[in-house]
Amino acid sequence: MDCDRSFRIDAQQLQRRFRSLQRAVHPDRFGQRPPLELSGVEPAQETDCDADSAFLMEIMEINEKLAEPKNEDILAEIETLIKVKQEELTREVTAAFERDDLQGAKKLLAKMKYFANLEDKLKAKKIPS
CATH class of the missing domain: 1.20.5 (Single alpha-helices involved in coiled-coils or other helix-helix interfaces)
Known part of the structure; x- marks a missing residue:
């Protein structure tokens, strides 16, 4: 300041x-x-994750479970899974930044956006209707 x-x-x-x-x-x-850049790397977009098919399948499976009728056990399972994945991705992003791997960090941040979206859907599903 x-x-x-x-x-x-x-x-x-x-x-x-x-x-x-x-x-x-x-x-x-x-x-x-245009979007701001950090060392020539544009901010992450969901489409930038170059996601492998296993990652996309995992996201699709969670989305399918969230689309099913409300089941407290399944919602608790999904909530735990999302939390674990977010913590794991946070550690990986931190490590990528520490080794100055901005492209790697960008891909990981894009994956984190998928899980943030799933978390929003989960919260909406848990709200009593």
Whole structure:
């Protein structure tokens, strides 16, 4: 934030710097621009995962289970599976970033989006109707 490292900081200076940075990076300034890149790598999209057929089959199977009539045992099983997969992918993404493998991280993040979508569907299914 471009302030002195101290417990006692100038709150007005900090607020001015914060607002200046907020204006500089506000989403409205980037609405018509192409996606931002990190070291030449565009943000991950679901279609970028170059997913192998086994991964896609796993996603399809979970989607099929979620489409079945509500069954608390199956929903609990899916919830556990999603949590385990998200934790696993988070570890893999962390490792990819640490070894500066941005393409690998991008593919893993795309896979994580699939599981985030499944989690949203699961939450919607658990809401009483």
